[in-house]
Amino acid sequence: xxxxxxxxxxxxxxxxxxxxxxxxxxARYAAATPSDSFSVQDDKPYAELWMGTHPSLPSKDLxxxxxLLDLVADNQALMGSDITGKYNKKLPFLFKxxxxxxxxxxxxxxxxxxxxxxxxxxxxxxPDDNHKPEMTLAITPFEGLCGxxxxxxxxxxxxxxxxxxxxxGEEEAKALEEIANTxxxxxxxAKSRLRSAFSSLMKSxxxxxxxKSHALLDLAKQGSISPGPSVNTSEELCELVQRCNSQFPExxxxxxxxxxxxxxxxxxxxxxxxxxxxxxxxxxxxIECMASSDNVIRAGFTxxxxxxxxxTDILTYDHNPPEQQLLQPVDYPYVTLNDKAxxxxxxxxxxxxxxxxxxxxxxxxxxxxxKATFEGLAGPSIIICTSGExxxxxxxxxxxxxxxxxxFVGATAELVVESSAQEMVTFRAFCEIGDTAKxxxxx
Numbered sequence: 001x002x003x004x005x006x007x008x009x010x011x012x013x014x015x016x017x018x019x020x021x022x023x024x025x026x027a028r029y030a031a032a033t034p035s036d037s038f039s040v041q042d043d044k045p046y047a048e049l050w051m052g053t054h055p056s057l058p059s060k061d062l063x064x065x066x067x068l069l070d071l072v073a074d075n076q077a078l079m080g081s082d083i084t085g086k087y088n089k090k091l092p093f094l095f096k097x098x099x100x101x102x103x104x105x106x107x108x109x110x111x112x113x114x115x116x117x118x119x120x121x122x123x124x125x126x127p128d129d130n131h132k133p134e135m136t137l138a139i140t141p142f143e144g145l146c147g148x149x150x151x152x153x154x155x156x157x158x159x160x161x162x163x164x165x166x167x168x169g170e171e172e173a174k175a176l177e178e179i180a181n182t183x184x185x186x187x188x189x190a191k192s193r194l195r196s197a198f199s200s201l202m203k204s205x206x207x208x209x210x211x212k213s214h215a216l217l218d219l220a221k222q223g224s225i226s227p228g229p230s231v232n233t234s235e236e237l238c239e240l241v242q243r244c245n246s247q248f249p250e251x252x253x254x255x256x257x258x259x260x261x262x263x264x265x266x267x268x269x270x271x272x273x274x275x276x277x278x279x280x281x282x283x284x285x286x287i288e289c290m291a292s293s294d295n296v297i298r299a300g301f302t303x304x305x306x307x308x309x310x311x312t313d314i315l316t317y318d319h320n321p322p323e324q325q326l327l328q329p330v331d332y333p334y335v336t337l338n339d340k341a342x343x344x345x346x347x348x349x350x351x352x353x354x355x356x357x358x359x360x361x362x363x364x365x366x367x368x369x370x371k372a373t374f375e376g377l378a379g380p381s382i383i384i385c386t387s388g389e390x391x392x393x394x395x396x397x398x399x400x401x402x403x404x405x406x407x408f409v410g411a412t413a414e415l416v417v418e419s420s421a422q423e424m425v426t427f428r429a430f431c432e433i434g435d436t437a438k439x440x441x442x443x
Contacts, residue, residue, distance in 0.1 A: 013048040026049040053072060059382075069090065071408075093431055100284055101283065106300035107280060132291050138287075143264055144281045145278075147320060151180035158177060217241065253301035261320075261322040263325055298311070331349065345365065360428065368421060377409075378433065380430065381408075382429050383407050385404065393416045
């Protein structure tokens with residue numbers, strides 16, 4: 001039987017929006033595990049480290065070279081019978097590290113039903129039939145666009161940025177302003193007006209967008225974009241327009257900035273993106289966990305295939321302040337053990353979105369010798385060390401655990417992590433099914 005703890009070799013994708021060379025956490029973590037096929041080049045952008053069984057880039061057992069996809073398919077005990085049965089012998093989640101140097105696509109992910117339809121109709125651009133709710137946890141300070149701004153903010157920008165108003169159209173702009181200034185509009189009416197205005201913007205001709213982008217850029221260079229009721233400052237907005245224009249000149253995304261919340265996360269903060277939520281990442285290094293899918297509906301800030309009609313059709317059109325996009329973690333209860341038995345030397349926080357496929361625990365071991373013992377989980381997990389170093393053990397098997405190293409932990413295995421550095425940080429993605437899910441602690 002496969003020992004329920006083994007180190008993984010994980011693939012790293014190079015996309016244009018990634019960070020170059022050693023600046024990329026994804027590249028550094030990938031390079032921490034020896035590989036004949038991967039070395040970091042200073043002038044090459046590295047975007048995503050993939051940890052999981054997704055067939056596009058499945059992880060491998062470092063010692064045997066076997067793919068994790070084959071290992072869990074052949075050994076039901078590694079995942080537990082419930083998850084093996086429900087998710088067809090594959091991990092239900094895909095765990096990633098993203099290193100973002102430039103904005104990446106304005107996008108949404110389809111729900112399960114739409115994913116099946118898109119995959120059947122266009123398997124080239126929609127490579128699987130699964131939905132893709134996802135969660136973002138910051139490793140470094142992070143900027144992203146997430147969800148539509150409150151309507152009063154959008155209405156303010158429509159009234160103060162002429163080029164934006166011209167692309168949206170006078171009729172749709174007035175209709176949105178009217179609903180934004182209504183004291184208690186129906187949610188259906190508000191979403192309908194927002195949908196009309198946003199769809200009109202997104203379906204503008206490329207020629208018109210290019211023309212109007214120069215007027216927007218002039219406003220930004222003059223420092224003349226008024227933030228109105230938004231939480232952003234004029235300086236932030238003007239800088240963001242100029243930065244995004246340097247990455248994607250004359251792009252529709254420059255105008256989408258004024259429809260979407262600019263969300264800033266500090267390390268350890270998280271946001272959850274349900275299916276059909278619009279978003280785009282702008283900068284930073286993050287941990288990302290999602291249902292095991294690679295389906296993306298794109299419509300801006302990208303050289304890839306764009307599907308504007310599908311995107312504008314499926315969005316939720318929720319319009320809430322940015323703080324409502326954040327996912328608040330809860331304590332993952334356990335007692336830390338170390339030479340002096342101080343319980344203050346580490347903390348674990350559980351990020352638990354309202355779906356079954358995944359949750360993530362972030363553990364910070366705050367001094368040398370700090371130690372945490374986690375009870376066995378009913379399902380599989382993958383754990384990565386993002387800083388510091390120490391050891392990881394299951395039963396008598398004890399292994400080194402260093403920055404960038406990744407381990408698979410089988411179902412029911414009690415796990416011990418111990419730090420040999422001043423601070424050690426780990427992220428662990430897992431899946432459990434049933435009433436006791438996500439509440440097993442550590443001791």
